[in-house]
Amino acid sequence: MAEPASDPADAARDGAPEVPEIDLPSDTFDAVLDALAERDPGDPLRFEGFSVARADEGDGESAPDEYVLADGDRPSRLSERELHEALDERAPAVTDWYAFERVVGEFGPRRAFLRWLEDADGATVATRYAALAEGVERAWGELRITATVTDRGERRYDVRHADDAGVSVDELDSYDDPLDARELVTFDEKGRYRPLKTAPTLAGGWVFPDLGPRDAYETVETIYPATVANWHREREGELDVTHWRETMERQSGIYGVIKTWDRGEGHEHVNWVAEACCDDSQCLKRREWQYDDETDLDVDGGDGVFPCREPCSVVVSAARKWTRLESEQPRTYEFELTPSEKEQVEEIIDAVADGRIDEIREADTKEGANRYRTRFLRAKLFDDEGNLGGVPTDPDEEDGDDADEDDADEDDEE
Amino acid sequence: MQSLVIVAHGSHLNPGSSAPTYDHADTVRATGAFDEVRTGFWKEEPHFREVLRTVEGDEIYVVPLFVSEGYFTEQVIPRELRLDGWDVSEWDSDGLSADQAALVAEDVDREVHYCGPVGTHRAMTDVIVRRAESVTGDPDVGEGFGLAVVGHGTERNENSAKAIEYHADRIAERDRFDEVKALYMDEEPEVDDLPEFFESDDVVLVPLFIADGYHTQEDIPEDVGLCEDHTEGYDVPTEVDGTRIWYAGAVGTEPLMADVILERAADAGADLGTALDDVRETTRVATGD
Numbered sequence: 001m002a003e004p005a006s007d008p009a010d011a012a013r014d015g016a017p018e019v020p021e022i023d024l025p026s027d028t029f030d031a032v033l034d035a036l037a038e039r040d041p042g043d044p045l046r047f048e049g050f051s052v053a054r055a056d057e058g059d060g061e062s063a064p065d066e067y068v069l070a071d072g073d074r075p076s077r078l079s080e081r082e083l084h085e086a087l088d089e090r091a092p093a094v095t096d097w098y099a100f101e102r103v104v105g106e107f108g109p110r111r112a113f114l115r116w117l118e119d120a121d122g123a124t125v126a127t128r129y130a131a132l133a134e135g136v137e138r139a140w141g142e143l144r145i146t147a148t149v150t151d152r153g154e155r156r157y158d159v160r161h162a163d164d165a166g167v168s169v170d171e172l173d174s175y176d177d178p179l180d181a182r183e184l185v186t187f188d189e190k191g192r193y194r195p196l197k198t199a200p201t202l203a204g205g206w207v208f209p210d211l212g213p214r215d216a217y218e219t220v221e222t223i224y225p226a227t228v229a230n231w232h233r234e235r236e237g238e239l240d241v242t243h244w245r246e247t248m249e250r251q252s253g254i255y256g257v258i259k260t261w262d263r264g265e266g267h268e269h270v271n272w273v274a275e276a277c278c279d280d281s282q283c284l285k286r287r288e289w290q291y292d293d294e295t296d297l298d299v300d301g302g303d304g305v306f307p308c309r310e311p312c313s314v315v316v317s318a319a320r321k322w323t324r325l326e327s328e329q330p331r332t333y334e335f336e337l338t339p340s341e342k343e344q345v346e347e348i349i350d351a352v353a354d355g356r357i358d359e360i361r362e363a364d365t366k367e368g369a370n371r372y373r374t375r376f377l378r379a380k381l382f383d384d385e386g387n388l389g390g391v392p393t394d395p396d397e398e399d400g401d402d403a404d405e406d407d408a409d410e411d412d413e414e
Numbered sequence: 415m416q417s418l419v420i421v422a423h424g425s426h427l428n429p430g431s432s433a434p435t436y437d438h439a440d441t442v443r444a445t446g447a448f449d450e451v452r453t454g455f456w457k458e459e460p461h462f463r464e465v466l467r468t469v470e471g472d473e474i475y476v477v478p479l480f481v482s483e484g485y486f487t488e489q490v491i492p493r494e495l496r497l498d499g500w501d502v503s504e505w506d507s508d509g510l511s512a513d514q515a516a517l518v519a520e521d522v523d524r525e526v527h528y529c530g531p532v533g534t535h536r537a538m539t540d541v542i543v544r545r546a547e548s549v550t551g552d553p554d555v556g557e558g559f560g561l562a563v564v565g566h567g568t569e570r571n572e573n574s575a576k577a578i579e580y581h582a583d584r585i586a587e588r589d590r591f592d593e594v595k596a597l598y599m600d601e602e603p604e605v606d607d608l609p610e611f612f613e614s615d616d617v618v619l620v621p622l623f624i625a626d627g628y629h630t631q632e633d634i635p636e637d638v639g640l641c642e643d644h645t646e647g648y649d650v651p652t653e654v655d656g657t658r659i660w661y662a663g664a665v666g667t668e669p670l671m672a673d674v675i676l677e678r679a680a681d682a683g684a685d686l687g688t689a690l691d692d693v694r695e696t697t698r699v700a701t702g703d
């Protein structure tokens with residue numbers, strides 16, 4: 001029986017987790033033979049800690065079914081059967097090669113992501129297999145991804161909401177098709193539509209308990225589209241960030257107006273947009289875009305693992321609205337409020353902005369944004385037209401409430 | 415490796431907007447004609463700007479799930495996909511005949527086949543007819559029936575009306591329905607007066623829209639008089655001024671739309687094997703209840 005400790009790459013020391021016993025699957029061995037057949041004799045196929053080549057008889061001819069294994073000692077010449085035994089002894093390194101070269105494949109974002117999950121570019125096969133045997137966990141947005149390895153050296157992945165970490169699979173809704181994730185991301189826990197996939201409002205209660213590498217990548221990409229691709233570009237030093245000004249100058253149609261909001265009078269308005277929309281409490285992407293090439297915004301971009309490379313469509317749509325609202329001139333209004341009423345208005349704004357209204361208990365009248373408190377304020381301060389303090393919004397016009405004539409256009413198709 | 419990218423509008427407000435896109439993508443995926451099928455959106459994610467970087471293949475077909483040539487297909491999508499050197503003349507179209515343009519997408523430095531929108535493809539005519547079959551539950555619907563194809567008029571986009579007329583004419587030529595009319599939402603002949611334009615007692619009303627949303631669920635039903643207020647809902651058929659109107663909702667939700675997507679890619683050179691026949695068959699079964 002193959003003794004894992006005989007693997008020359010085995011770095012398992014006292015106390016470190018043990019490298020699991022791996023049986024070399026026959027399709028993995030066949031894949032090695034196929035890969036060797038595609039190479040010239042003498043051209044080695046490299047695994048961690050050793051390499052294998054077809055035996056070279058000189059003059060480029062190969063000896064049929066004869067192989068040379070080199071692992072730092074003197075190269076040894078092996079028959080196919082002996083090669084099988086030798087590879088079986090080194091099954092972790094061979095199955096690791098198979099997992100990434102044959103299953104995961106070349107596509108940059110997928111490969112980098114799956115390698116990152118188990119630190120394949122930092123840790124040795126032995127260390128990784130020992131860790132995978134126990135389960136390697138990674139966070140991606142609100143996801144918890146756990147990578148494991150089977151006794152055949154295949155990777156398996158469990159993908160679920162981080163809040164469901166440790167919950168048994170039986171207690172969650174189980175899925176195996178990555179495309180099913182499209183439904184899981186559509187609504188938040190309260191059944192509200194999520195227009196921004198990276199908002200921290202992903203509902204839990206589900207699990208993809210046993211995915212292969214490609215499906216694990218697809219599932220993550222379905223839940224957080226293009227996040228892996230952008231994270232990969234960033235790691236390669238190739239993230240193409242498009243800043244605010246450039247993004248808004250590119251807009252046309254009903255969004256063309258946004259560029260007029262940038263009047264060369266500073267970028268405070270964009271600070272406010274970023275604080276409103278891009279804060280980690282609202283979006284898990286790490287905002288990398290700034291006002292322009294030379295001018296950074298003054299608000300924090302967040303700590304997300306994946307970057308945001310330009311203002312998204314939700315921000316662009318909101319910016320259109322703000323462009324119009326912010327073109328209004330301030331006026332002085334006079335209201336009378338008690339100090340507590342002023343504070344209550346502030347508390348109401350805070351509660352809405354922080355999405356806290358549902359947490360405020362019905363009878364908790366200590367909270368300014370409590371419904372009874374707020375209804376009382378309205379009963380006391382609004383006139384019949386809904387004007388605060390009886391002060392009309394527009395003193396010259398009867399009705400200062402101008403309708404939103406183009407709300408349908410905003411979301412219109414064509 | 416052959417890849418299909420379906421690009422559509424999507425919505426910040428309506429959770430059902432992307433559903434037809436996903437459904438048709440799944441139908442195409444099931445044919446196995448493409449090594450991968452991806453979707454990208456204007457208002458959802460992945461955005462047009464980022465969808466190509468999620469694509470692995472080197473043979474990329476981009477099919478816009480839009481009803482007509484216009485602002486989105488001519489300006490927004492090529493710009494956001496970063497199609498190098500795009501100019502609408504690449505399509506050499508009269509407003510209906512855009513087929514494809516092969517251009518390098520700067521984002522990924524690969525060539526993509528940028529196809530014309532599904533709505534102007536000749537195969538779309540069949541989808542409108544199929545939609546009429548679905549909503550009446552009658553695979554032979556036609557005799558004794560009128561058909562109204564409805565869309566925006568020229569006010570919004572000159573080509574929008576062209577697409578409506580094109581399909582209405584083609585259906586009329588088939589002599590299947592007693593009457594076929596193109597009606598518009600914002601110009602004459604207006605859909606509001608539908609019963610005036612038809613002699614038939616039964617009229618199928620098919621809006622040329624991709625997804626159900628504000629126009630197809632609120633605007634048209636109210637304008638036509640199927641209901642006072644869309645929140646009340648309406649029956650199919652509903653009688654208005656003596657005409658029974660079979661309101662079909664957005665044609666884009668019809669499963670056979672997947673066929674038009676494939677046709678677009680095939681016209682641009684994609685190798686589809688038997689996928690076209692397969693889709694015509696599977697979507698027929700799906701609607702043949």
Ligand code: SF4
Binds near residue numbers: 278283285310
């Ligand atoms: S622009 Fe802001 S809200 Fe939009 S995806 Fe980027 S970080 Fe998130």
